[in-house]
Amino acid sequence: MKPRKKSQELHARASRVIPGGVDSPVRAFKSVGGEPPYIVRGKGSRIWDADGNDYIDYVGSWGPLILGHAFPSVVEAVEKANRDGASFGACTPAEAELAEAVIEAFPSMDKVRFVSSGTEATMSAIRLARAFTRRNYIIKFEGCYHGHADSLLVKAGSGVATLGIPGSAGVLDEQAKFTLALPFNNQQAVEEVFHRFKNEIACVIVEPVVGNMGCVAPRKGYLEFLRSITEQQGAVLILDEVMTGFRLSFGGAQELFNIKPDLTTLGKIIGGGLPVGAYGGRAELMDMIAPLGPVYQAGTLSGNPLAMAAGLATLRELKQHPEIYRQLEQHSAALVDGVLDAAKKKGVALTANRVGSMFTWFFQPGTVHDWDTAAKSDTQAFGKFHGAMLEHGIYLPPSQYEAMFMSAAHSESDIQQTIAAATGAL
Ligand SMILES: *Cc1c(COP(=O)(O)O)cnc(C)c1O
Secondary structure (H helix, E strand, C coil): CCCCHHHHHHHHHHHHHCHHHCCCHHHCCCCCCCCCCCEEEEEECEEEECCCCEEEECCHHHCCCCCCECCHHHHHHHHHHHHCCCCCCCCCHHHHHHHHHHHHHCCCCCEEEEECCHHHHHHHHHHHHHHHHCCCEEEEECCCCCCCCHHHCCCCCHHHHHCCCCCCCCCCHHHHCCEEEECCCCHHHHHHHHHHCCCCEEEEEECCCECECECECCCCCHHHHHHHHHHHHCCEEEEECCCCECCCECCHHHHHHCCCCCEEEEEHHHHECECCEEEEECHHHHCCECCCCCECCCCCCCCCHHHHHHHHHHHHHHHHCCHHHHHHHHHHHHHHHHHHHHHHHHCCCCEEEEECCEEEEECCCCCCCCHHHHCCCCHHHHHHHHHHHHHCCEECCCCCCCCEECCCCCCHHHHHHHHHHHHHHC
16 A cells, blocks of 8 residues: 555645535544545546555445446446536436336336435425425434435434534524434334324434444334334325435335335435435325425436436446346345454454445444444444555445445455455454
């Protein structure tokens, strides 16, 4: 590993003109120590920094790059779209094409609206749920992250937790009070709140498999419970599949767990690495959105041709190669178990959560099923591990409370190399 001198210079330069030198706080290395490498190139499972070091990447742009970096058909699709004009702010054919592809994969949706980020998708879905139910309160879960909209920045998982701040300054108490944050995987807490706020709860929004406090799976029956109580209580169930959509299976977590939500939010993979979000559901709800109905939501670059092209190329590849999901499962299992074995041999307390190609190694002996149990992790030990892995050429998310992602481009030898690196790093 060459010293990251150029990265350091670039970071000093960025830090003079960008707060913390980063455009999203999770990129900062504040909680793990050290300074971030500056990335100049990616191909397949690997990324290269400005000093010429290469790393096996398990961040994958925080989820979108299920095919790996610079996947040929995605690159070609974007190049072609770009030659024809990057944006028109007018109707283009690719929008309906991607919408059809999304709806086909997610039968709970009759219609879908494209936006430019996951944040916009969840924010808009909540606005729609409130308009539909004419109710004010929303339920979210501690440790779940649904983007940075004001009403959703309450107990919002990795980004805020890593920095050790409770929520965000600048969010009005008047607004935060309508957000009821409950422990994940706890049915009783949800029942109590529905009882206390009878006919006042517009929606429940949940990551069906949480990625944003590290990977945490729903307990058996938990999602079914959320489905049935929202139905009974006349509240909208929003599955936030920004991370899980097209990752856990082609039809997302809702296909895997056989749950039919009222609204679904998507992002990440459906943009193939370009900025996209989407929200969709039954026509009855979606037809309330302007111009058909009274719920206003708009975007200058929504449905952008480059982003639609990248998304379409990605979904096409996934659809044509369903075996990708089997390979992701096998590779992820081999990696997670390989590192657990190494930890056991070295007497390091490590517990792992994994669903498909999302996984986290928590530095603690206990099991992790909600925010409070995740928070028992030894973040200093994680920080040391993270730094040592980086020196071994393995790029992990710089926070204990993030999921890692396997891509279709990761090979068996990548995995063996990663296990060997972890054996040294633990
Ligand atoms: C990443 C993420 C978001 C936010 O998406 P952005 O595109 O970063 O705004 C929302 N929900 C979940 C579950 C996410 O993982």
